[in-house]
Amino acid sequence: MIKIYGPKQSSASRCMWLLEEAGIEYENVNVDMGKGEHKSPEYMALNPNGKVPTLVDGDFVLWESVAIMNYLVEKYAPQFGGATVEERALVNQWSLWSVIHLYHPFSTLFLQKWRNTPDSEATIAAHEELPKWLGILNAALEGKEFLVAGRFTVADLTAASVVARAEFVGVDLTIYPALHAWLTAVMARPALVKLQA
Ligand SMILES: N[C@@H](CCC(=O)N[C@@H](CS)C(=O)NCC(=O)O)C(=O)O
Incomplete structure (x- = not known):
């Protein structure tokens, strides 16, 4: 069975959300980040970054959430990817943009x-960015229900x-009406x- 390492409150959630959408059985392996389990030698042997998520599918190990979702789409759930080369490229564009920028x-x-540091330089810079x-x-998203292909894809999910x-x-987010309406629906x-329950 597919295993996803990482808590629901982390980037692992997007991989589990996709698996839930696709109705694929998986096991969520608990990684207690509060106890530093993501830095343990056992976990770092799977993911040398010491970050979550990590996917284990049989003998295959993969990290980076977008790579994990691309793998899951290609192997098990193509309905959540693009149907053409261009659509797949656009799905990838939005997925990468989301996790990078x-x-x-x-x-x-x-x-x-x-950390309760609302006035820190980093907080102010993030609000400005x-x-x-x-x-x-x-x-x-203006005039559109979804980002790519007129249907829900991993671009929307990510x-x-x-x-x-x-x-x-x-x-x-209410000052961004199209974004707000899309997020509420998604x-x-x-x-x-179900995942959040
Ligand atoms: N680009 C990575 C980011 C992963 C990431 O930053 N995960 C966070 C949790 S959301 C983490 O493991 N942080 C612990 C750390 O950096 O030590 C991905 O999308 O998989």
Whole structure:
């Protein structure tokens, strides 16, 4: 059975969300990050970055959440990828953009929130950076239900899994109407509701 290492509250969640969408059985292996288990020699043997998620599928080991989702789509769930080379490229574009650009300020705000340092330079810089990325996402969603191919793909899943932190870190998304409407709809998907239960 496919194993996903990492807690539901981490980047591992996007891989599990996809598996739930596809109705694929998997095991979520607990990695207690509070106890530093992601830095243990056993875990680092699977993922030398000491980060979650990691996928184990039989003898095959893979890390980096976008690579994991691309693998799952190609092998088990093509309905959540693009149907053409161009669609697949666009799905990959949004997935990579989400974890590279969008994720960065959100993860900063997330950490700063835990550290309770709302006035730190890093917090202020993240708040200054975010409108650029959120504006790009909002513009891409204007007049559209989904990012690519007119249907829900891992592009939506990956972007939503990052933006979902907005309320928690004090970012108001209502000023981005298209983004806000899209996120509200995507977050209500039964597979995600089941995962979060
Ligand atoms: N680019 C990686 C990022 C993974 C990542 O940063 N994971 C965080 C949890 S959301 C982590 O393991 N942090 C622990 C650390 O950096 O020590 C991916 O998308 O898989």
